[in-house]
Amino acid sequence: MGEARLTRRRMEARAPDAKDLAGVFSSVVRERLADHLDEIRRRNRASAAAGERNVCATHDFCDANMLMHEALCRCYGVRDFPASNISESETLTGLWNEAWDVAKRNEFLSPGRLRARTREAAGRER
Numbered sequence: 001m002g003e004a005r006l007t008r009r010r011m012e013a014r015a016p017d018a019k020d021l022a023g024v025f026s027s028v029v030r031e032r033l034a035d036h037l038d039e040i041r042r043r044n045r046a047s048a049a050a051g052e053r054n055v056c057a058t059h060d061f062c063d064a065n066m067l068m069h070e071a072l073c074r075c076y077g078v079r080d081f082p083a084s085n086i087s088e089s090e091t092l093t094g095l096w097n098e099a100w101d102v103a104k105r106n107e108f109l110s111p112g113r114l115r116a117r118t119r120e121a122a123g124r125e126r
Contacts, residue, residue, distance in 0.1 A: 006078050008085040008092070015095055016075040022102035025071035029058060029108045036061045041107045056104050068096060 016024075030037060043057035058064035073080060086092045 006076060006081045006085070008089050011076065011081065011085050012089055012091045014076065015091060018095055018098040018102055021071060021075055021095060021099035022106070023110070023112075024074050025068055025099055026103045026106070026108040026110065028067045028071045028074070029064075029103070030110070032067055033058060033061055037108065044104055044107070056100065068100060071099075072096075 029040075033040060040057040040061070043060065044055070047053075047055040047057070056064065058067065069083070069086075072086075086096055
C-alpha cells in the first residue's frame with residue numbers, strides 16, 4: 001500500500017462514520033473470534049443485563065483493542081499508524097468508543113446487517 005504518513009490531524013480529517021467503523025470492526029471480530037462469538041454474545045448480554053455497559057467479552061479471548069486497531073487501519077487503507085494518534089485525540093477516541101458500542105450492541109453483525117438494523121432503529125425513533 002502506498003501511504004502517506006497518517007498523522008493524527010489527517011486521521012481526524014478523514015475519520016470514518018462510527019457505524020461504518022463498527023461494521024468493519026464487527027467483521028474483524030467475526031474473522032478472528034469466530035469460534036468464540038456465541039459465547040461473547042452470551043457474556044455481553046449477561047453484562048448488559050447486570051448494568052455493566054462498559055464491559056466487552058471480546059477481551060476475554062484476545063487483546064480486542066488490536067482488533068479495533070486493525071479495523072481502523074482497514075478504514076483508512078493503511079497497514080499501521082501510531083496508537084498515540086488515537087489516545088491523543090478526543091475525536092478519534094470518541095469514534096473508537098462509539099463504534100465499539102454500536103458493534104457490541106448489535107452483536108458484531110455484518111456491516112450490511114448492521115446498517116439495516118440501525119436504519120430500522122432510527123425509523124422507530126421518529
